[in-house]
Amino acid sequence: MAISLLFVGLLLLLLVGVPIAISLGLSSLSYIYIATDDSPIVVAQKLFDTMEHTTLLAIPFFILSSQFLATGGVSKRLIEFAKAMVGWMHGGLAMAGVVSCMLFAAISGSSPATVVAIGSILIPGMIAAGYDKSFAVGCIATAGSLGILIPPSIPMIVYADAVEESVGKMFIAGILPGLVMASFMLLATWIVAKRMNIPCEPWRGLKYLFKTFLDAFWGLLLIVIVVGGIYGGIFTPTEAAAVAAVYSAFIALFVHRDMTFSDVPKVMLESAKMTSMLLFIIACAMIFAYVLTAEQIPQSMTNSVLASDPSPWMFLLMINIILWFAGDFMEPSAILLILAPLFHPIAVSLGIDPIHLGIIMTTNMEVGMITPPVGLNLYVAAGLSGMSLVDVTKAAVPWMFVLIAALLVITYVPWFSLFLVGIMY
Numbered sequence: 001m002a003i004s005l006l007f008v009g010l011l012l013l014l015l016v017g018v019p020i021a022i023s024l025g026l027s028s029l030s031y032i033y034i035a036t037d038d039s040p041i042v043v044a045q046k047l048f049d050t051m052e053h054t055t056l057l058a059i060p061f062f063i064l065s066s067q068f069l070a071t072g073g074v075s076k077r078l079i080e081f082a083k084a085m086v087g088w089m090h091g092g093l094a095m096a097g098v099v100s101c102m103l104f105a106a107i108s109g110s111s112p113a114t115v116v117a118i119g120s121i122l123i124p125g126m127i128a129a130g131y132d133k134s135f136a137v138g139c140i141a142t143a144g145s146l147g148i149l150i151p152p153s154i155p156m157i158v159y160a161d162a163v164e165e166s167v168g169k170m171f172i173a174g175i176l177p178g179l180v181m182a183s184f185m186l187l188a189t190w191i192v193a194k195r196m197n198i199p200c201e202p203w204r205g206l207k208y209l210f211k212t213f214l215d216a217f218w219g220l221l222l223i224v225i226v227v228g229g230i231y232g233g234i235f236t237p238t239e240a241a242a243v244a245a246v247y248s249a250f251i252a253l254f255v256h257r258d259m260t261f262s263d264v265p266k267v268m269l270e271s272a273k274m275t276s277m278l279l280f281i282i283a284c285a286m287i288f289a290y291v292l293t294a295e296q297i298p299q300s301m302t303n304s305v306l307a308s309d310p311s312p313w314m315f316l317l318m319i320n321i322i323l324w325f326a327g328d329f330m331e332p333s334a335i336l337l338i339l340a341p342l343f344h345p346i347a348v349s350l351g352i353d354p355i356h357l358g359i360i361m362t363t364n365m366e367v368g369m370i371t372p373p374v375g376l377n378l379y380v381a382a383g384l385s386g387m388s389l390v391d392v393t394k395a396a397v398p399w400m401f402v403l404i405a406a407l408l409v410i411t412y413v414p415w416f417s418l419f420l421v422g423i424m425y
Contacts, residue, residue: 006031006291020331021277025284028291036294047283058157058167060275061241065222066113067271068248069104073258074219075117078103081216084209086186087201091193093129094136095186096201097122098143102182105147107222107244111369115144115380123385131198133385138395141381142403143185145369148332148362150178152226152244155365157237158282158333159358162289162340166355167237168230169421170362173355176416177363184406188399218251278333285337293341312350316411319343319357320364327368331376335368336361352414359417363410367403370396 006027013023025043032038069075082099086092100118105111119140126136148155151171160167192198213220225247226240235243252259259267310318326335340361347357369377375393382392410416 005035006288010288020334021281021284024281024288024334028284028287031291038294042290043287047287058152058238058241059154059278060271061238061245062152062154063113063274063278064268064271065107065241065244065248066117067267067274068245068252068259069107069219069222070113070117071252071259071263071267073256074107074216074248074251075100075104076121077212077216077256078219079118079121081209081212081220083201084204084212088203089190090200091189091196091198092201093122093126094131094139094189094193094198097126097136097140098146098182098185098189101140101143102146102150102178103216103220103223105144105150105178106152107219107226107248111145111147111366112376112380114147115141115377116384118144119381119384123381132196133387134391134395135192135196137381137385137387137392138397138399139185139189141377141392141396142370142399143182144377144380145366145403146178146181146185148366148369149174149181149359151175152237152241153362154278155332155336155362156358159336159340159361162337163344163354163358165358169355169425170358171227171230171237172420172424173359173417174362175420177359177410180410180416181363181366181403181406184402184409185399188402218255222247222251281331282333282337285334288334289337289341292338310350312352313412315346315350316352316360319360320407320411323361323364324367324371327364327371327375332365332368335365353418355421356414356417360407360411363407367400367407370400370403 009027009030010023013027014020018026029040029043032042033040079096079100082096082103083093086095086099089095097118100122101114104114104117119137123136123140126139127133147153151174153171153174156170156174157167159165160170222244226244229235229243230237230240249264253261253264323335323339326339340358343357343361344354348354369375375396378389378392378396381387381396382389385392387395
């Protein structure tokens with residue numbers, strides 16, 4: 001009974017608009033003080049214990065890398081390359097947006113950064129080319145969420161740290177599901193564009209395609225460096241993040257020269273703001289997870305669920321429903337840190353691969369990025385387009401159903417998550 005007060009307190013704080021990090025920390029501290037004999041000092045200890053999770057060091061480096069890439073003009077070159085590839089099809093500019101988001105996600109690992117970098121260029125361009133504004137904003141806001149699933153991915157790092165799984169396995173497991181998500185987005189874009197008779201970009205020839213590839217080469221090379229370096233055993237995921245940050249600064253300052261040294265302090269400051277916000281949420285979520293573990297909630301849930309003898313497919317459906325609801329109110333990292341330790345032992349008991357579980361949970365976070373009231377991509381897209389949050393949400397709803405359809409395929413066809421992992425490991 002007492003533990004229900006923890007969840008009720010958290011929900012009430014969220015409903016009255018208290019930030020997620022403070023809601024997690026305050027509800028946990030209140031429960032420790034009221035319902036346990038533990039000293040409140042344990043809260044401070046858990047905050048410092050968070051710093052011992054060396055895997056989490058990858059997060060600030062990937063955030064810094066994404067800021068250099070977004071500021072340094074890499075996104076413009078990726079967009080031109082994507083337009084040369086698919087721009088000649090129906091809805092080609094929108095499809096180029098999806099491809100650009102997929103490529104930028106693969107080198108930044110950040111969903112909001114992807115929406116900013118690609119959306120700030122393509123949304124005005126699509127509107128000028130005759131696209132409906134709602135169509136353009138909804139498409140880019142949704143495609144930007146691919147940053148969560150395509151490696152390197154910050155939520156994947158958080159999940160791996162929460163359940164002590166391999167970050168490398170999570171990264172490689174996300175490649176095919178990411179392509180599935182992108183394929184669903186591209187198909188939906190093409191169908192809608194054809195029905196709306198949206199104009200196509202002219203085909204500019206293989207020579208132009210090769211030219212745009214060369215222009216985007218340095219940005220695309222980062223994918224090879226990060227992913228190849230991890231799987232080649234050259235460096236760990238954390239070291240790969242540091243390499244990505246240094247490499248991104250190098251190409252922005254010395255190769256493309258789209259930014260100068262005077263821009264570096266601003267990039268560092270923006271990265272520090274985003275990092276501090278995210279790590280504060282993670283630290284408070286760790287305190288919440290400690291309370292759950294101390295009260296043996298994961299064990300109790302596991303026993304209760306297994307006692308009802310659920311089938312694996314029913315359990316996976318339940319996970320998707322819970323995560324979809326949680327994504328309406330909470331930030332992805334907090335959801336993963338709280339719920340992953342709860343779902344992980346049950347999934348293992350039911351014979352569900354924990355890597356596949358991680359991909360399912362990460363994909364749900366992707367849907368949550370465009371689900372109000374906490375969907376961060378909606379706020380970013382609203383700021384870029386000048387539309388109200390309500391209008392952006394309406395524009396994103398049809399695309400949300402596209403993501404849900406892809407989510408169901410990824411959930412019930414574990415081959416997509418595990419095929420490459422089986423080959424590499």
